[in-house]
Structures are given as structure tokens and as C-alpha cells.
Amino acid sequence: MAVWTGRLTDARQLEVLALAIRRVLEQRSRAPWSDVRGALQEQDLLSGPAADLLDRLRHLDHDEVAAVRRRLPSGARTLLLAPADDPLRDRLADEDLMLDADLDRVVDQAGWGPLPVTSPDAIVEGVVPLGRAWMQASQVKAELTAAAGAPEAWHLVGGLRRSDPMTPDVAVLAVTDDPQAWIGRAVAALHADTIAVAGSCGLAIAADPEPVVVHAVRQDAVPTSLLWYTGPRAHVQEMRLQSAARGLALNRYSLLGADGPLALTEEADVYRHLDLPVIPVELRGRRGVIESAREGTLPELIEMHDIQGDLHMHTVYSDGRDSVAGMVHAARALGYRYVAITDHSPSAKASRVLTLDRVEQQAEEIAAVRALVPDVTILHGIECDILPDGHLDVPDDVLERLDVVLASLHDGAGHGPERLLERYLTVMRHPLVNVITHPANRSPGRTPGYVLAFARLFEYAARTGTAIEIDGAPGHLDLDAPLAEQAASIGAMLVINSDCHVAERLGRQMQFGVALARRAALTAGQVLNTRDVDGVRRFVAAKRTGRV
The missing domain is CATH 3.30.460.10 (Beta Polymerase, domain 2)
Incomplete structure (x- = not known):
């Protein structure tokens, strides 16, 4: 998200404000305008003509921001x-x-x-x-x-x-x-x-x-009740209008025709009776989604079964609860073909970290588990911290021995947007850095994370062959959907990871990550870990050998 400069074109100003508002609404979907305006002011997005543009945006982008215009409490x-x-x-x-x-x-x-x-x-x-x-x-x-x-x-x-x-x-x-x-x-x-x-x-x-x-x-009400109670409200209201236009009446218990309730066995039947494909639940809050569905322009969203592996998880070598074998067996039960073990590096403020003198010990344990679970490829990786000077806290001679390297900016060190961005750009120039994890470092319900020019970050990630993570851990859920959609539109490679610390939560956190990607309208081809392990290795090798 760019800091306001006053020199952007009118269209670009609207784009920046629209993205900023969408990110506020991701945190609190029914925030009053005072809260939205306050959040934008904190990001220096309301100087100069931007205040007038914000008022115009409230009308231009009606469906996306209608909820925050309603002053009546709801819910x-x-x-x-x-x-x-x-x-x-x-x-x-x-x-x-x-x-x-x-x-x-x-x-x-x-x-x-x-x-x-x-x-x-x-x-x-x-x-x-x-x-x-x-x-x-x-x-x-x-x-x-x-x-x-x-x-x-x-x-x-x-x-x-x-x-x-x-x-x-x-x-x-x-x-x-x-x-x-x-x-x-x-x-x-x-x-x-x-x-x-x-x-x-x-x-x-x-x-x-x-x-x-x-x-x-009752079972016969499930198709319409699922649609009705899933919402959001604007989508259900539009579906009722679509029904009425065809001489039907939609309520929470049935879809009524002239001769009574129509026979429905699943939620998809409601859409079929309205000559629509099923609209994914993650997209139902989008403006114009019904028109897009009718025109056949909805993307084929990524699905859980597209995920071939997980490239971010922790074990007892840092602050995880389970052993390497425990995480690998959990991944195998989910049908994954590969995983990356990526424990926290020494500078992380985690309860435990992977010290450099134990990297070789972990490598030996991974080799042993590979022999026990030959049908899951285990990549040895690490989650490095990006230090305040923009360098990593692990020396290159250690990183060179690893299969994949993740870089995280856990500590903002009090830096402003430009300095935070420069720290990211510095590590993305490093040929051994493959993934930037949870780039906004946000925590839903606690902090929206860093404010910086994300478009520049995504452009540089695309240029350097560095993947940008969608982190499914409940404490992150980062990138959020608006930023993930922007990253994909710029051409950056996305990767969906669980960032899991407990084996039994591996699948759930990946589901959260995939759901975020679906909210961003991502397809399987835009996500690195829908490729097989050879595809992941080629992605890593391309950067290491300067072939990006």
C-alpha cells in the first residue's frame, strides 16, 4: 500500500484508497466511516484531494463499502x-x-x-x-x-x-x-x-x-438455508431478486414456484434454477459477482486438493510441539507429496529457536525420517529473521546447504514504511531467499500489520523470483485477500503455507490459507505449492543460478 504522495493520477488515487478501505473492512466488515477515515489518516492517505476522492469512492464502490455506510448497528x-x-x-x-x-x-x-x-x-x-x-x-x-x-x-x-x-x-x-x-x-x-x-x-x-x-x-431446507445463512446479506437479497424475476420466491427454507416448493437436493440446485453456476462462498460478497457468474467470467478458484505440499512448518527444534516425524506423518495423512521443515532462526523472538550448531543435527534427523517415509519428500529449510539492517541472521554457508529459505520480518524495529520496504527489497536480492513469509506481519483482531508500498514489494518479488506467502496460521492470515489479489495481478508467485506448530492443526491452517487465496480469486496456477516437488526445486534453482 503506497504512502500518499499527492502526485498520483486521479485513477491511481482511487485505486490506492479502494485497496486501503478493503483492508480496513477485512479487519472489521461493518466499521463506521469514522473508523475507516481514521485508519486512512494513520496511513497518510487523506492529505490533499484524497478526502474528496474518499467521498466519491463511497458512491463509486457502493457494494464494497455499503456496509460501513450503514450507521445502524447490526449483527x-x-x-x-x-x-x-x-x-x-x-x-x-x-x-x-x-x-x-x-x-x-x-x-x-x-x-x-x-x-x-x-x-x-x-x-x-x-x-x-x-x-x-x-x-x-x-x-x-x-x-x-x-x-x-x-x-x-x-x-x-x-x-x-x-x-x-x-x-x-x-x-x-x-x-x-x-x-x-x-x-x-x-x-x-x-x-x-x-x-x-x-x-x-x-x-x-x-x-x-x-x-x-x-x-x-430439516434436510429438505438445507439447500436454501445454507445459501440464506451463509450470506452476505447483499448476495441473498440479489438472489431473491433474481428468483422473483423468474417467477420464483426464495426464503430460508425453500425456493417456491407457482405450484409450491421446488425439489432441491443441494445448494447448487438453487443457482441452477436461476441459470447460474454455483458462486463460491468466498466470492459472494464481491460487487458484480452474479453478473460475472452469468457471463461465465468467474475464475476457477484454487481448491484444497490442488495443494501438493506445505513449505512452512515448525518442530521441536524451535517452538513447534511435534517432532520432524510427527509433522511428516501428519502431512502424509493429508495426502501431501512434500513438506519443508522450516524452524525459527536464532534471532527470532520465539520460545525456542534453531541454533546454528543444531542445523546439522536436524539435517541428520530429516535424513532418518526420509528413510522411514519415502513417499513424502522432506525439504530441509529455515525461517530466517530479517535484521534491522536488512540482512539475514543466518550465514550464507549454512543457507547454501538448505533446500529452501524463508525470510520473515517479525521485528519492525520502529522503522517507517520506506525503511521496512527497503529491508524486504534487500533480502529479496539475496539469491538464497525463496519466500517472504506473512509480509504484512498482521494479526487479525490485534493489528493490521505494516504500512508500506506493497505494490513495489510485489513487483520486486516478481522480478527476483521470490514467492510471497499467504500464511494460514490464525495469528497471521497474511497476506489478506486484497493484498494477495494485488500481488497476483502484478505477477508475483504466491505460496500458501500453514506456518503450523502443531501436527493436528496442519490441515486446518492450510484450509484457512486456501480460503484466503479463494477470497483473492486465485487460481491453482498462481500458487507455487500446487506444483510437484520438482517444480518447487526448479523455482528455487532458477533464483540461485540467476536464471530468473
Whole structure:
């Protein structure tokens, strides 16, 4: 992201502002304009004519920023905490994608119910980082299975299904032949303090900062309920309009024709009845996505099965929990054909690091595991720290012995955007550096990361044959989708890694990374680790031999 110079063309100014706003919305999808403007001011993006351009952008890019223009609170906290007679419930309940309208009928039991609030304007909508949202949903599913019995199936919906890095709606769908009875058993079995609100076919379980909402539906309602509760709201509204134009009516339980509900077996059937291909959940919040689908111009997004290996993971040699063998066996169970063991270098502020005197010991252990697991190629790598002077903390004679080298800028050292960028450019000139990891060094819900001219970083990565990482670790989720899309458009090679420290999370964190790539509309051909291991080795060798 470029620092504002005042010399950019009008079109370029709009492009910079649009990218900046998208990145703010990745952190908080329904932020008020004051927060958006404040974030842009912190990045020196609102000097000169940019303030006027921002107002124009609010109209030009309506679909992307409509959410932040709405001043009314929305989301789970609003509906759960607003008094039952508050008109806000009537305005939001019918169209809200998180809470079933049944939740307006609060079960009046002693000890629990909606909490009173003095004013809807006083409500601050919470947002939940993707990793925490996934864990909360998993815990709620386990608790409700124990309380009410296992449903026929569970489905993630809302922002969790869309893989929003920060989701305002943690929600799941339970499929059961008798939704009211299943919810009734859950309400009867759960402690009153754990229930925020309940209705005939849904309930919300108290969690921080937002309740986890559970919708119960019959199997025949799953196709439309999945679409309805996945959202986002604007997409569902547009799908309803598309349905009406064809004489149909879409609601959360069915797609109605002149003679009643149409026969649907899966969510894709809803799109087929509207003469549309299935729109990937990660793209449903994009402006013009339905028109693109109708024109046949949607990209064929990368899938989990395209991933051939993982080039960023940690073991007990640094701050990982599992051994080299443990990580390799977990990768083998996922069907990977190769992995890279990339423990932290000596300068990292991790709880443990790979000291230089143990690199050879690790190499010997990797050789032993190669003999035990011959069908998974194990690359020996390292995650080096980029020091404040722009150099790496591992000498070249060590790096030359490794198969792949990752470089990370964990410590900003108080540097401004230009100095941070120069540190990146310096290491990318190094012929042994193959990947820049989590380039923004962001942490969803905590910090948006570095502010620098990412376009220049991506251009230099493309020029030097250095891959840019999409990190699926919940503490990073970096690059975010807007930056990953920009990197791909510039021609930089992307790589999706788990940055995993625990073997059992290897697949989940790769799924998060792939979801980020899909939100950026990436295809398999734009991602390094969709290639076989020989393709990865050729990529590394091209830079080392100056053939980029």
C-alpha cells in the first residue's frame, strides 16, 4: 500500500484508497466511516484531494463499502441484546442472515433472556477472529451434541463459512428431522447461563465477544438455508431478486414456484434454477459477482486438493510441539507429496529457536525420517529473521546447504514504511531467499500489520523470483485477500503455507490459507505449492543460478 504522495493520477488515487478501505473492512466488515477515515489518516492517505476522492469512492464502490455506510448497528449482539419491543428487531430480523426470525420469540424462562440496553446506538458490534470462531463453533457443536443428541449433519454458515478473517457472525446449521424437538432438548439440557436467547428452531450460545448462533432445519431446507445463512446479506437479497424475476420466491427454507416448493437436493440446485453456476462462498460478497457468474467470467478458484505440499512448518527444534516425524506423518495423512521443515532462526523472538550448531543435527534427523517415509519428500529449510539492517541472521554457508529459505520480518524495529520496504527489497536480492513469509506481519483482531508500498514489494518479488506467502496460521492470515489479489495481478508467485506448530492443526491452517487465496480469486496456477516437488526445486534453482 503506497504512502500518499499527492502526485498520483486521479485513477491511481482511487485505486490506492479502494485497496486501503478493503483492508480496513477485512479487519472489521461493518466499521463506521469514522473508523475507516481514521485508519486512512494513520496511513497518510487523506492529505490533499484524497478526502474528496474518499467521498466519491463511497458512491463509486457502493457494494464494497455499503456496509460501513450503514450507521445502524447490526449483527448478533444487536438482535440478542435489543429489548423485545425495540423496533430495531422488526427492521432487521426478516433479512438478517445470522439469526432466524424465530429468535424474536424469546423463551421466557427464569434466569435468562435478552439483556436490556439503553439505546441501540450504544451497542458495539463484536467481531471474532477466524481461528477463534472455528474453535467456538467446534465447542458449541460438541456441547449441543451431548445435550440434544447428534444431528444428521452440521454445516458452518455465516462469516465462518465465507472464511472472513474477522467475522461478526459465528453460526452453524444443525440438520435434524424435528428441529423444534431438537432445540427443545438442547434448551432443557443446557445451563441457563449458557443460553443468550432461544426460539422454536434456533438458539444462541453465549460466547465472547459474540454469541454462537445455531439454526436447526430439516434436510429438505438445507439447500436454501445454507445459501440464506451463509450470506452476505447483499448476495441473498440479489438472489431473491433474481428468483422473483423468474417467477420464483426464495426464503430460508425453500425456493417456491407457482405450484409450491421446488425439489432441491443441494445448494447448487438453487443457482441452477436461476441459470447460474454455483458462486463460491468466498466470492459472494464481491460487487458484480452474479453478473460475472452469468457471463461465465468467474475464475476457477484454487481448491484444497490442488495443494501438493506445505513449505512452512515448525518442530521441536524451535517452538513447534511435534517432532520432524510427527509433522511428516501428519502431512502424509493429508495426502501431501512434500513438506519443508522450516524452524525459527536464532534471532527470532520465539520460545525456542534453531541454533546454528543444531542445523546439522536436524539435517541428520530429516535424513532418518526420509528413510522411514519415502513417499513424502522432506525439504530441509529455515525461517530466517530479517535484521534491522536488512540482512539475514543466518550465514550464507549454512543457507547454501538448505533446500529452501524463508525470510520473515517479525521485528519492525520502529522503522517507517520506506525503511521496512527497503529491508524486504534487500533480502529479496539475496539469491538464497525463496519466500517472504506473512509480509504484512498482521494479526487479525490485534493489528493490521505494516504500512508500506506493497505494490513495489510485489513487483520486486516478481522480478527476483521470490514467492510471497499467504500464511494460514490464525495469528497471521497474511497476506489478506486484497493484498494477495494485488500481488497476483502484478505477477508475483504466491505460496500458501500453514506456518503450523502443531501436527493436528496442519490441515486446518492450510484450509484457512486456501480460503484466503479463494477470497483473492486465485487460481491453482498462481500458487507455487500446487506444483510437484520438482517444480518447487526448479523455482528455487532458477533464483540461485540467476536464471530468473
